[in-house]
Amino acid sequence: MTSPGRETVLAYSGGLIDRAASQRNDPGWIDATLARAGTRLIPMWRDQCVVSGEPAVPVIRPAAGPHQEAVLNAAAEVVFLGLDDHGGIFAADLSPAGESQAVQAAGGERVLDVRSLVGTLRPADAALLGYARGILYWHRHQRYCGTCGFPTRSGHGGHLRTCQNEACARLHFPRVEPAVIMLVERQAKCLLARHKGSAAGSYSTLAGFVGVCESLEDAVRREVAEETGVPVGTVTYLASQGWPFPSGLMIGFRAAALAENVHVDGEEVIEARWFSRGELTEYAAAGGRLGREDSIDRYLLHSWLEEAD
Numbered sequence: 579m580t581s582p583g584r585e586t587v588l589a590y591s592g593g594l595i596d597r598a599a600s601q602r603n604d605p606g607w608i609d610a611t612l613a614r615a616g617t618r619l620i621p622m623w624r625d626q627c628v629v630s631g632e633p634a635v636p637v638i639r640p641a642a643g644p645h646q647e648a649v650l651n652a653a654a655e656v657v658f659l660g661l662d663d664h665g666g667i668f669a670a671d672l673s674p675a676g677e678s679q680a681v682q683a684a685g686g687e688r689v690l691d692v693r694s695l696v697g698t699l700r701p702a703d704a705a706l707l708g709y710a711r712g713i714l715y716w717h718r719h720q721r722y723c724g725t726c727g728f729p730t731r732s733g734h735g736g737h738l739r740t741c742q743n744e745a746c747a748r749l750h751f752p753r754v755e756p757a758v759i760m761l762v763e764r765q766a767k768c769l770l771a772r773h774k775g776s777a778a779g780s781y782s783t784l785a786g787f788v789g790v791c792e793s794l795e796d797a798v799r800r801e802v803a804e805e806t807g808v809p810v811g812t813v814t815y816l817a818s819q820g821w822p823f824p825s826g827l828m829i830g831f832r833a834a835a836l837a838e839n840v841h842v843d844g845e846e847v848i849e850a851r852w853f854s855r856g857e858l859t860e861y862a863a864a865g866g867r868l869g870r871e872d873s874i875d876r877y878l879l880h881s882w883l884e885e886a887d
Contacts, residue, residue: 586817589696589872593705593820595660595667602658602735611658616665617641619656620710621649621684623672625824627707628686633698636707637686641668648683655717657736659709669710669736673718692822696872704872708822713737715824716752723748754827758797759785761878762808764835768858768882769808771842771850781851781866783875785828798833806850807841810834816881819874830874832882855883 601607611617619639621628628637639645650656653670660667672680681688692707699707713736720739723730728743730750739750761783762769770781786801788794795813802810812834819828840850853861858879862868868883869876 586877587701588817588819588874588877589701590705590708590820590822591818592701593709594702595662595706597660597737598658598735599737602737603733608658608735611661611666612641612656612668614665615642618665618667619646619649620659620667620669620707621653621672621680621686622669622710622714623675623677623680623684623689625711625715626689626691627695627711628672628681628684628688629690629695630685630687634688634690634695635698636695636703637684639685641666645683645685652680652683655714655732655736657710657713657717657732659706659713667706669714671714671717673714693870693872705820708820712820712822712825713752715822719824720750723750752825754825756788756794756827756829757785757821758788758794758801758831759783759828759874759878760798760802760813760831760833761882762802762806762810762833762835763882764838764852767838767852767854768879769802769806769835769840769850769852770858771806771847774846774848776848779866781853781861782869783878784847785875794829794831798831802833802835805843805847807839807843808850809836811836817874817877821873828874830878832878855885858883 619641630637649670652672652675654674655671657669659669692711696704723741725748726743726746728741730739730741732739741748771784772781784802788797798813799810802808810833814832816830821828842850868879
């Protein structure tokens with residue numbers, strides 16, 4: 579378990595860039611930053627990174643380099659992400675182009691999902707690519723106002739869209755969807771579930787989205803009760819993780835069960851069972867996956883497994 583006062587940095591976390599909230603609302607400043615030496619462009623195509631090489635390396639181009647004009651001309655949206663010690667960082671959405679045209683414009687070789695790259699990236703680099711992926715996804719799905727249906731227009735460097743209907747003029751901001759993910763434990767055992775659509779014998783932690791006017795702790799208790807029938811008492815925060823698929827925030831907890839009887843809902847969860855640490859070790863040795871490499875569930879499971887009974 580995480581030591582008090584010690585932060586756990588997971589994949590898609592640890593981003594250190596300055597998002598320049600007080601400056602990005604100035605179009606002139608955005609244009610000057612884009613033209614400045616040291617600024618870079620991250621080309622994306624339909625939520626995938628343009629990459630080159632083997633192993634694959636994400637293509638990140640100098641904004642003033644030979645591919646700048648091709649990328650900017652092909653981009654449906656160019657969004658300011660922030661500043662680092664070298665200059666500005668922008669994301670360019672090449673989704674309107676075909677895959678081969680997008681790859682050629684960016685000077686890459688192919689496209690890959692960011693999740694396939696995480697094992698070779700620092701958490702801060704994965705966070706940057708996840709940030710680019712998530713905010714470009716938001717732009718593609720917020721082109722029309724949800725209140726009146728009129729088109730929206732990008733502003734503030736890509737961190738705002740405004741409804742073009744003067745009678746409405748609603749401001750739309752990027753949103754995140756918080757979800758709780760929890761390792762439920764009782765008497766040196768943890769509760770794992772087999773979810774609908776997963777292979778027989780495949781178990782993982784429980785998780786679910788936070789409801790309206792619901793605390794994170796209450797969401798943990800509700801989700802566990804709804805999916806497995808197990809009542810939960812104390813809920814303890816462990817760590818959080820940005821989750822750009824497309825715009826989530828995963829918040830990890832330990833949850834102390836008040837009973838062991840399990841009654842699965844049969845809809846989201848097909849089966850749930852208790853594992854001792856020895857049984858979980860055997861499960862992993864037999865090929866069972868203890869969480870995705872890029873997901874907080876891996877941390878929840880491994881940190882629990884490493885503790886003494």
